[in-house]
Amino acid sequence: MAQKPSIPKGTRDFSPEEMAKRNYIFDTIREVYALYGFQQIETPAMENLSTLMGKYGEEGDKLLFKILNSGDYLRGIDDAELLSRNTARLQSRLCEKGLRYDLTVPFARYVVQHREELALPFKRYQIQPVWRADRPQRGRYREFYQCDADVVGSESLLNEVELMQIVDEVFSRLGIRVCIKMNNRKILSGIAEVIGEAERITDITVAIDKIDKIGLDGVNAELREKGISETAIAQLQPIITLQGTNGEKLDTIRTVLQDSAVGLKGVEECTYILDHIEGQLRNAVELDLSLARGLNYYTGAIFEVKALDVAIGSITGGGRYDNLTGIFGMPGLSGVGISFGADRIYDVLTTLDLYPKASSTGTQLLFVNFGEAEAAFCLNALRTVRTAGIRAEIYPDAAKMKKQMTYANAKHIPYVGIVGETELEAGKVMLKNMETGEQTLLSVDELVAQLQQ
C-alpha cells in the first residue's frame, strides 16, 4: 500500500539549509524586538470561528481554513438543511474552529481575554505561522510566518519612533538597504475632507501613486475619469506634484490642509515622528502621500518598507490603529504595530547573497568512522570536543571513506577528524580542513583549541 507522498498545495517543507536561513532572519528580528523591550507571546493555531469571522471582510471569511467538528458533526443538522446545500450556512454548523488568518486579530482577542493580567502599555511580539486558503502562486503560500510587534495601551508617538528604529535596526543587521515610506491616515482623511471627496480617497491615492509613470497630465486625466471634480483636482495639484525634503513636503501639505483639523493633526504627528528619528536611523525615511495601506484599519501613522536593491513589493509594514480591541468589547485602546514579511526578506537576502557564510548551528567537526576501536576513541574525543561547545558528530557506520567524506561535504562540515590505526596508536587526531585540504596531526586538546579560534 505504498503511497506517493506529497504535501497540500501552497504549503512547504523547510530543509535544514532553508531552516538555517529562516532562523537567521527570525533570530535577528527576535533579538531586536527584545532589545526594545517587546515580549513574546503565542496563541493557538485554532481560534473559534466567532473570533475570526467578519474581521477580514467577506473575501477573508472565504479564505479561512475551517476545521470540521469532531465526533458526529452532522448531529443537529436536519435533512432539509443538508439538502439546501447552502455551503456558507452549513459551514457554520459543521465547523466551530478555524486556523488563524493573521496575528493581529488573535492578539486583540488575547489582550481582551487577559486584560486583568496585563500591565499596559503591553509590548508584545509574536512569530508564528498563519493560514489562508488563497489560490497558491509564486511567492504566495497557504501557510506562512508573520513576525509582528505591537504596543497597545499607549497613544504616545514615541512608540511609532521606536518601531521605525526597530525596522532600521533589523535591516541594518541583515545588511539590506531600505527606504522606509511613511504616511498618516489623518493626512489622507484631511485631503478627502478638504476636497469634499471623502469616499474617493483610494482612487485619489492610486492615481497620485502613478505620477512617475504617467506624469501629471496622466494623473489628472485618471482623476477626471474617476469622477473627481475639477475644483478638487485643482486643489490636489500641490499634493500630486509634492516634492522636496520631508520638511518641505510637510510645509506644502500643512498649507493645503489648513482648514482640516484632522489633516493638521496628521501633519503634526508626522512632524513629531520625523523630528525624533532625525539622525537616529541609517536608512532613509520618505514621506509618501500615495501610501495608503489598509485604509479601513489604520487611523494614524502608516509605514511600509521597500528594499533599495531588489525589485520586490513591501517587505515590512505597519501603522497605528485606534480600536482594535473594540470588536471584542474593549473599546478605546490604541495600538501601533509592525509586521516583517519573512518570505520576502528571505528572497531579498538570497538575491543579494547576504546570508552569513559560516553557519551558527551546523556541525563543525565530523569524525570519520574506521571501525570499533577507532570509534571508541572518537566517542571519548567527542565528549571533550562537545564539552567545549563545538558541534560535532561521528559518522555512525564504518562505511567507505568516500561515502563519509561525501556526507561531510553535503552537510557543509568545515573540519573532519580522521582517526585510523596510526592516529589511534599515537592517541591523536588528523584534523582536515575541508576548504583548504590541509591536514594536521593534533591531540584532542590541541584540536579543541584550534576549532575554538
Added chain:
Amino acid sequence: MAQKPSIPKGTRDFSPEEMAKRNYIFDTIREVYALYGFQQIETPAMENLSTLMGKYGEEGDKLLFKILNSGDYLRGIDDAELLSRNTARLQSRLCEKGLRYDLTVPFARYVVQHREELALPFKRYQIQPVWRADRPQRGRYREFYQCDADVVGSESLLNEVELMQIVDEVFSRLGIRVCIKMNNRKILSGIAEVIGEAERITDITVAIDKIDKIGLDGVNAELREKGISETAIAQLQPIITLQGTNGEKLDTIRTVLQDSAVGLKGVEECTYILDHIEGQLRNAVELDLSLARGLNYYTGAIFEVKALDVAIGSITGGGRYDNLTGIFGMPGLSGVGISFGADRIYDVLTTLDLYPKASSTGTQLLFVNFGEAEAAFCLNALRTVRTAGIRAEIYPDAAKMKKQMTYANAKHIPYVGIVGETELEAGKVMLKNMETGEQTLLSVDELVAQLQQ
C-alpha cells in the same frame, strides 16, 4: 457587536512569562541537538489526509483534526450520500487535509519525498506543535509541541548511544535528575518466542510491571488469569524476579533466551549500548523489561525517561524502528529517534523551581518618562545603551511615576533609569536597582559599564 472572547477547548495562550520558560526548554534542547550534529527541519501544519489516515490506528484516525475543503465542499456529493449520514465516509469527501498528529509520520513523508536531496544518514530535529482531538483534561492538550530528533539511514547502535547522551545532556543542563529506562523490542519478542505466547507479550509486560506493587505471587496470579500456561509462567520466573546490575540482568536474560536468535540479538544490542555509555552519563540507565512502548511500532532499542524528584509519567521517550518509510514506498530504511515532552518538562521545572532567575530576554532597563525634554535625552541614551546590547525601553507616556514603577515591577525589570530636571541638567541618569532600592547617579557610559557587568 461585542463578543466575549475565548479560545477552543484544550488550546492555550502563552504569556510572556510562560514563553520565556518554554523558550528556555526549547533552546536547551535545540542547542544540544545541534551539538550532536542534528539539523532542524519544519513541515507544514496541514498534511494530506491520505498521509495521516491509518497511521495511528482507528482511534488515531478519529482524533485527527480535519480541514473542510475550500469552495463548494459539497460538490460531487449526491443527496443520497448526504442523507446516508455516514460521517466517516462523508468526512473523506468533505476534507482532503488534516492537521499533523505527530512529527514522526510527517518526517517519514519528508524523507521519502525528498530522498534525492538527502545525504544519508539523515539526522534531523523538529520542534513544532501537533494537534489531537483528544478529550481535554489536566495536562492533556489539543495543541502541544513535540521536540523530536531522529536518525534515519543508519543501523549503527552508535546512534542509540548518542541519543542517550543527548537525553543525559539535556536533563543535566536543565538540572533535572532522571533515570533513563531502557529495553529492547527484540528481547520482548524473544521472551514471547521462548514461552510460545507471542501474541500475549503486552499482557506479560503489564503483569511484570506490577511486581513492586503486588509481589511475585500477584504477578503469577495475573498471568494465570490472562491464560498464560503454567509452563510459560515457570519459564518467566527468572525474568519476573530479575534483579541486580544491568550486567547481571543481561546475564540472566541471556540464559532464558538462549534458544531465541532474535532474543539474543536484543541482549547483544543492549550490551553494546550499555558498554558504550559506561562512564559517559551523569544519570543512571536502568534495564527495565517491563518497558514496552508502542510495541507495534518499535523494532529494537526503546527508552523512556522518568524524573527522580517529581511523580509524573515519562518525560522523554524513543526507540528504534525498522520500517518507518515503508508505508510511503521506501522500505528498508532503519531509524531511531527520541521525543522530549515539553509540557511535562515544563511542569517538572516549575515544581522543582529550576528556571534560571535572570531572564535572558526580558528588559534590563526602563527609562522613566518625565516629559518631552527628558524623553528626548533618554532616547539618545537608549541608543547608546542598546548599541551595547542592553535590552532597554522608555515608558512611552509621561504618566505618574507610580504607574511607571508598577509597569517596571510587572515586567520584572531589574533597573530603572530616572532622568528628571536635575539629571537632565547634569546630563546624567539616576540608576535605580529595583531589588535593593539603591540609587546611583551615572553618566550614560558609566551606566552601560555597570549593566554590562
